[in-house]
Amino acid sequence: MKTFIQHFVHIHAQKVLIDGVLRYEETATALDFPAFIRNVYKHFEMQYPKFYKMDDLSKLAFVGAELLNLKKSDVYKSEDKGIVLMNRSSSLYTDALHQASIADKNNYFPSPAVFVYTLPNIAIGELCIRHQISGENYFFVQEHFNPAMLTNYVSLLFRQKHIQQCICGWVELNADNYELFLYSVEQNSENAVKIVDKSPIFASLNLEVDHILNDTDNIKKLYKL
């Protein structure tokens, strides 16, 4: 069964790319992640007060998913939509904050609002609430981005009819770095991004009438964009 990439978003090194096109670049040097992601949120005029309550991993996933432009092509029932995410550091960045709050026995105040984010799939929960997604949801943790595992499993979910649309990708955040590569996949190509730009990177993709097939090779190439 063929599935197609609707849109894809990259966020890393103070840059935001949508469908491979640079759409935002932070000019201030070495801005910390919270300040950077807040700027992106404001730049794209996002409106979701709960954003400010999320931990950094969820903020990254949230902003990435907003930029996928899901509204435009949203014809699926909530239960037919899924999310499959992957990263390296799970929720360890937030875990460290929680651990720090219990390190000193004389100043022992673990925070409920921090603790609830000490699971990577909370980011999925946030996206499910925002985009009303109630189908299959997975968080895989791998030492390195594993496009084969991701693509093979997402394809299985489509083949076995568990889902008809899916948000997928790599959402990594740790103390030193952040890297998001998020994409949406669906069975129909109608809403899929069209590749008219034939620059070398796009020219090497497996396309079907200008649409990007969701396969391991393509995902590997798009990730590196």
Place this chain on the structure above:
Amino acid sequence: MEDLKLKLKEQIIEALNLEGMSPAEIDDAAPMFGEGLGLDSIDALELIVLLEKNYSIRIEDPKDGRAIFESINTMAAYIQSKQIA
């Protein structure tokens, strides 16, 4: 009492990450949950920690929080009653 309320609002804004909100925008009598500030169950637990951390007041049963955290007025009155006692 007014000083306490102002301090409380500042602490709440910080603890609950109420981005872009100033103490002046929080009405003393408005409900904090549901409509009003739109707080939820995690916020309620966070307010329990706030009371313990800043005022050494312990609330064991989160259900007790409902009446205490109804508004800034009720919360300030509760803190004051505990501090006098």
Place this chain on the structure above:
Amino acid sequence: MKSAYIIAHHLISALGFTSKKNVEQLMANQSGIRLSDRYSKGLELPLALIDKTAFPFEYKKEYTYLENLMIHSMEESLHQASFDYKSERCLCIISTTKGNIDLLSNEKDLDIPKERAGLGNMAEVIQKYFQFYHAPMVISNACISGSMAVITAQRMIQEDMYDNIIVCGGDIASEFVVAGFNCLKAISHQACKPFDAHRTGISMGEAVATVLMSHEKMPSEKISFEMLGGAISNDANHISGPSRTGEGLTLAIQKTFEMTALNASDIDYVSAHGTATIYNDEMESMAMYRTALDKVPVNSFKGYIGHTLGAAGVIEIVMGIECMRANMLIKSLGYEENGVEHPLHIIQENATKAQTHFLKLSSGFGGCNAALIIQKQEA
């Protein structure tokens, strides 16, 4: 489409270091929960801890506590089967929420680098130990991780992606999780009481559980267990509070029924998630009511082994299987009086009942839910 069978398993929990010991304790209604202040200095809380003084294996210093348990459990499982686990046709799936979380605490000594707190890092260490062909797939999806791992394994075997899959679920008790759940006011000060009117929260547990899943049955066994299918859903409602209407879990159950072409009247027994928090049990009973499962015998194993997080699905599936093998319904420990809006058929005393299908339910933070059905087949 191929079938997926659970052909072997091994359990480590507060009830003991083998599947056999765990099942014996269940049948005798013995709980592994004891009061302890090990992870909450100055405050005694009920915990279901593995007996660290009684390891039936040599503790390997170059591996963490959790890795030692996982390695032992996987080795003991693999001894029971004869497939080539180093083959390209074999995959290992690890389900865990926090992995080596104890490495974050400064009190830990150690020769083990902190990077091992990374779940992928830990998985590769385990891969190297067993010389698995593939890097293990790590599923970290809160408290449904274990059930998801079993569902995932079944789907991949079904599609012939692998012949054999080793599913290992594990999570350890730690100050990290105890302090966390305690600040959520979600920990009971007495042994947990799932679905009871006086329940006040969970009891933390720790466990490692392994199941071997295969495309073929064990030739020597008269009774086999086929994993028929399952589904995963999300409440899309709140990140920590379960849905009041049981919507998400209801959806997972309905999809599972659809997929397996079974319905509530085919289910002989339900192993509930039953954490004993006010909200989980209310939500779960609502979902069971909505799917006509409220008359089917149900229990929660949490009163025996506590809440074992990422291991919960795997260990409770094994317990469910063994109860089905023995045609036994095991008393839901801690339950005395109905405490939910839609009363369930809670198993109050051990009883015998012929069983063919059992349904496992799981729900977790992030709004996730899972349901799956296992079928007993007699040759």
